[in-house]
Amino acid sequence: MTDTIQSRAAAAGLRMTAPRRVIARVLDAATDHPDAEALLARASRIDPRISLATVYRTVKLFEEEGILEKHTFGDGRARYESADAAHHDHLIDMATGQVIEFVDPEIEALQEKIAKRLGYRLVGHRLSLFGERIAPR
Known part of the structure; x- marks a missing residue:
């Protein structure tokens, strides 16, 4: 920043x-x-x-x-x-409420591909995933 x-x-x-x-x-x-x-x-x-x-x-x-x-x-x-933070998505831990920021090039590319397939140019997006931690084996 x-x-x-x-x-x-x-x-x-x-x-x-x-x-x-x-x-x-x-x-x-x-x-x-x-x-x-x-x-x-x-x-x-x-x-x-x-x-x-x-x-x-x-x-x-x-x-x-x-x-x-x-x-x-x-x-x-x-x-x-x-609002000036670098683009990132969020994963929210449903048990604790912790918000984990992440960037994934595959997700970014897939979103662009979907928008294009539907006839759109993607100008922005927000992605929030909600999850529960998996116990280690």
């Missing part, structure tokens, strides 16, 4: 209040796909005055500006990641 969520928000002309800067910093530091409650917990360690409503308003604003991507992984929670 060459720039930060905060710098992209400022470049988009968004007013960067102190709470928005904290939330942007927390999002930049995230190595997972946090939901609003996780963002609040992390942001509150920096500024305990930040509310859940502020987190929701901020992630919605960042999403509308194309700075964040919102994902729903079937658990009823919206999760967020930077």
